Amino acid sequence: MKKALITGVTGQDGSYLAEFLLEKGYEVHGIKRRASLFNTQRVDHIYQDPHVDNAHFKLHYGDLTDSSNLTRIIQDVQPDEVYNLGAQSHVAVSFESPEYTADVDAMGTLRLLEAIRFLGLEKKTRFYQASTSELYGLVQETPQRETTPFYPRSPYAVAKLYSYWITVNYREAYGMYACNGILFNHESPRRGETFVTRKITRGLANIAQGLEPCLYMGNIDALRDWGHAKDYVRMQWMMLQQELAEDFVIATGKQYSVRQFISWAAAELGIQLEFTGNGVEEIATVVAIEGDKAPALKPGSVIMRIDPRYFRPAEVETLLGDPSKAKENLGWVPEITAQEMCAEMVTEDLKTARRHALLKKHGMEMPVSIEG
Numbered sequence: 606m607k608k609a610l611i612t613g614v615t616g617q618d619g620s621y622l623a624e625f626l627l628e629k630g631y632e633v634h635g636i637k638r639r640a641s642l643f644n645t646q647r648v649d650h651i652y653q654d655p656h657v658d659n660a661h662f663k664l665h666y667g668d669l670t671d672s673s674n675l676t677r678i679i680q681d682v683q684p685d686e687v688y689n690l691g692a693q694s695h696v697a698v699s700f701e702s703p704e705y706t707a708d709v710d711a712m713g714t715l716r717l718l719e720a721i722r723f724l725g726l727e728k729k730t731r732f733y734q735a736s737t738s739e740l741y742g743l744v745q746e747t748p749q750r751e752t753t754p755f756y757p758r759s760p761y762a763v764a765k766l767y768s769y770w771i772t773v774n775y776r777e778a779y780g781m782y783a784c785n786g787i788l789f790n791h792e793s794p795r796r797g798e799t800f801v802t803r804k805i806t807r808g809l810a811n812i813a814q815g816l817e818p819c820l821y822m823g824n825i826d827a828l829r830d831w832g833h834a835k836d837y838v839r840m841q842w843m844m845l846q847q848e849l850a851e852d853f854v855i856a857t858g859k860q861y862s863v864r865q866f867i868s869w870a871a872a873e874l875g876i877q878l879e880f881t882g883n884g885v886e887e888i889a890t891v892v893a894i895e896g897d898k899a900p901a902l903k904p905g906s907v908i909m910r911i912d913p914r915y916f917r918p919a920e921v922e923t924l925l926g927d928p929s930k931a932k933e934n935l936g937w938v939p940e941i942t943a944q945e946m947c948a949e950m951v952t953e954d955l956k957t958a959r960r961h962a963l964l965k966k967h968g969m970e971m972p973v974s975i976e977g
């Protein structure tokens with residue numbers, strides 16, 4: 606039985622990857638951080654009681670800032686594959702906490718690679734690094750492919766640039782099977798609530814049910830190449846099954862604006878919107894409502910406004926990936942479109958919003974966090 610170790614197992618990708626690897630028959634080990642509240646909601650459904658025999662999913666306390674902890678876990682687990690998905694992954698937050706972001710997102714990768722090397726596992730353990738389209742930042746070529754020059758635009762992207770190159774370096778210097786997946790944005794109903802797609806689907810579902818008044822957004826002209834996390838974790842595994850380690854761009858090759866994503870999500874709730882303004886002072890007004898998904902709204906309601914707090918000190922305006930190499934060499938093709946994914950996210954967020962609206966109706970209001 607192959608053993609995999611996943612950092613960031615409690616995150617969006619980590620949870621889908623753990624499911625995927627368990628289905629493939631792996632023993633899956635994940636690193637979770639100590640928190641004052643439970644932080645394993647995304648993996649609770651695959652939790653296995655460690656007291657029963659044959660538990661194939663195991664969690665270890667740890668942190669990417671702690672070399673001795675990482676070394677001990679790798680020594681105990683002796684993994685065939687390490688997936689380094691753990692990160693302070695929010696670009697805007699990286700401007701607030703640049704040093705911490707560098708420690709986790711750059712040095713954390715080095716700590717893992719060094720642990721593998723110190724333990725003499727460099728010929729056994731294969732290593733996947735969660736690299737990102739944010740490396741392209743101020744884009745130098747469109748679409749972006751494996752050979753496109755990088756120009757990072759945030760402390761997050763600069764930290765990930767270090768991780769990209771240290772992964773290449775350990776492959777070249779020590780013959781390690783280490784590779785980078787340069788993944789473009791990927792989302793799902795498990796996406797963190799403060800990333801733009803989830804902020805929109807959750808926010809609009811809450812507004813439709815009368816739980817929030819309005820969505821406050823940043824740069825809605827930003828263009829992204831959005832895929833589904835389930836499609837992307839499959840590719841993370843495929844990258845570690847090749848004869849030679851290589852780096853791959855993973856993207857859909859299609860690009861949409863944040864504004865377009867808002868329209869899709871609204872349409873999924875039966876809401877037709879009109880955008881007026883110029884991206885800085887813009888508002889979105891309800892023009893018409895169909896069906897019963899948005900009982901709290903009426904035509905004329907303004908449900909999206911711009912809040913400059915969400916503009917970033919340096920923005921990545923446009924990203925569009927070219928996944929040709931992944932298609933040709935690995936036969937990988939994304940199966941879920943951005944619009945289908947948006948529909949799935951709205952459906953899930955609407956279920957939660959309806960539950961909260963019902964509780965509210967019966968005097969049991971749940972606090973709804975709208976910051977993000």
Ligand code: NDP
Nearest residue numbers: 613615616617618668669690691692694735737788790791
């Ligand atoms: P999430 O933010 O959902 O998950 C990040 C994970 O990292 C969480 O499990 C988090 O733990 C953990 N983590 C954070 N800080 C530390 C730390 N100091 N030590 C150990 N673990 C830590 O990210 P995604 O699942 O969306 O992304 C996975 C990886 O892929 C990240 O590295 C991200 O930067 C990268 N990436 C993501 C893309 C995307 O569009 N989703 C695109 C390209 C790259 P906790 O749950 O406790 O917070």
Ligand code: GDR
Nearest residue numbers: 694696737738739789790799800801822823824825827915
């Ligand atoms: P990104 O994702 O920065 O691309 O990083 P995010 O969803 O945060 O932003 C995408 C674009 O939307 C614009 N935007 C807003 N973003 C947020 N979060 N909140 C807002 O209110 C808002 N309004 C507009 C942003 O300015 C940006 O242009 C994600 C993360 O998962 C990274 O870890 C990963 O590496 C990259 O995707 C690829």
